Amino acid sequence: xxxxxxxxxxxxxxxxxxxxxxxxxxxxxxxxxxxxIRGKEDLLIEGSVKGSIEVxxxxxxVGVKGQVEAEILAANVTVSGRLAGNVNATGxxxxxxxxxxxxxxxxxxxxxxxxxxxxxxxxxxxxxxxRVSPSGKPVEKTFSEPIKESLILADKGSKGN
Amino acid sequence: xTAFTADRKNTDLxxxxxxxxxxxxxxxxxxxxxxxxxxxxxLDVGPVCQENIRFFASRVKKLYVCDMFIRLDRCIRKGIPVxxxxxxxxxxxxxxxxxxxxxxxxxxxxxxxxxxVTLCHSLLRPGGMVMAVVLGDQPGSxxxxxxxVGQNFRVYxxxxxxxxxxxxxxxxxxxxxxxxxxxxxxxxxxxPGFMEFLFRRE
Numbered sequence: 001x002x003x004x005x006x007x008x009x010x011x012x013x014x015x016x017x018x019x020x021x022x023x024x025x026x027x028x029x030x031x032x033x034x035x036x037i038r039g040k041e042d043l044l045i046e047g048s049v050k051g052s053i054e055v056x057x058x059x060x061x062v063g064v065k066g067q068v069e070a071e072i073l074a075a076n077v078t079v080s081g082r083l084a085g086n087v088n089a090t091g092x093x094x095x096x097x098x099x100x101x102x103x104x105x106x107x108x109x110x111x112x113x114x115x116x117x118x119x120x121x122x123x124x125x126x127x128x129x130x131r132v133s134p135s136g137k138p139v140e141k142t143f144s145e146p147i148k149e150s151l152i153l154a155d156k157g158s159k160g161n
Numbered sequence: 162x163t164a165f166t167a168d169r170k171n172t173d174l175x176x177x178x179x180x181x182x183x184x185x186x187x188x189x190x191x192x193x194x195x196x197x198x199x200x201x202x203x204l205d206v207g208p209v210c211q212e213n214i215r216f217f218a219s220r221v222k223k224l225y226v227c228d229m230f231i232r233l234d235r236c237i238r239k240g241i242p243v244x245x246x247x248x249x250x251x252x253x254x255x256x257x258x259x260x261x262x263x264x265x266x267x268x269x270x271x272x273x274x275x276x277x278v279t280l281c282h283s284l285l286r287p288g289g290m291v292m293a294v295v296l297g298d299q300p301g302s303x304x305x306x307x308x309x310v311g312q313n314f315r316v317y318x319x320x321x322x323x324x325x326x327x328x329x330x331x332x333x334x335x336x337x338x339x340x341x342x343x344x345x346x347x348x349x350x351x352x353p354g355f356m357e358f359l360f361r362r363e
Contacts, residue, residue, distance in 0.1 A: 112211040115323045124218045
């Protein structure tokens with residue numbers, strides 16, 4: 001008969017530790033998933049996913065080996081593999097030079113490396129062109145201005161005029 | 162716009178446009194024309210670059226990009242018939258108000274140029290406009306470039322070393338001939354042998 005207060009010889013299983021903020025789930029290159037993925041942490045896909053992916057407040061990365069055919073809702077999206085589908089990002093979409101993307105992109109900002117293959121419909125989040133500031137003066141929005149960032153030129157030693 | 166004239170005004174013949182850029186009068190006119198269109202749907206066939214996506218996406222209602230340069234490069238590398246790339250331009254007829262061809266025609270043989278022009282004519286809405294660049298007889302590199310749009314319609318040529326595409330030099334009259342289904346609207350000489358063209362669909 002067991003005593004109530006007897007100390008167990010084996011340690012009880014440890015309770016699950018809290019998930020660190022920067023933790024992410026990885027879908028490896030040997031994994032294939034069909035269906036809906038919803039999550040509350042970053043997701044890296046190196047395998048194959050078909051369906052829909054919702055990681056609203058987090059980052060989705062389609063790795064170089066990743067093959068995704070899905071509707072995507074995420075905060076930020078990085079594409080280095082193959083992605084066919086529509087991307088709706090509240091933040092930034094980054095497409096690297098290894099990427100092969102076809103679909104629609106709605107995002108606040110987009111970065112694309114030279115060499116990436118894109119067949120896309122792109123809509124950037126727009127705010128009114130001339131917002132009235134508290135002082136009453138219209139404020140020019142960045143997206144309405146020509147590009148101000150430095151461009152990589154053929155000859156970096158030369159200055160534009 | 163009916164007169165088809167070469168206009169040297171406001172261009173930089175002294176400088177290498179690749180290094181310091183050049184003021185693209187054609188692009189400015191093209192965008193002015195596009196702004197007057199109610200739908201403002203633009204197709205850019207590449208080479209796609211981040212700066213241009215930002216530039217155009219902030220000025221049109223919908224920006225479509227379909228990088229034909231990379232598809233062409235892949236076909237050539239794999240020895241696949243080049244005409245397979247045209248299935249990528251599978252948009253419904255009369256989808257766009259403007260099409261940016263850049264120097265794509267210079268990378269194609271005559272048969273594929275004809276196919277491209279026919280497709281563009283089909284994809285463009287009546288009154289829509291096509292912008293094309295012809296490099297002509299360029300000394301030095303025949304490598305493909307992205308036409309990176311900067312401030313005030315200044316365009317910089319950025320080499321695309323990942324693209325290995327043949328350059329087929331064409332003269333002014335060749336361009337007019339190949340774009341026959343369109344109405345020539347305007348052309349600009351950016352430097353000897355390097356021209357920008359605007360064509361309009363009736």
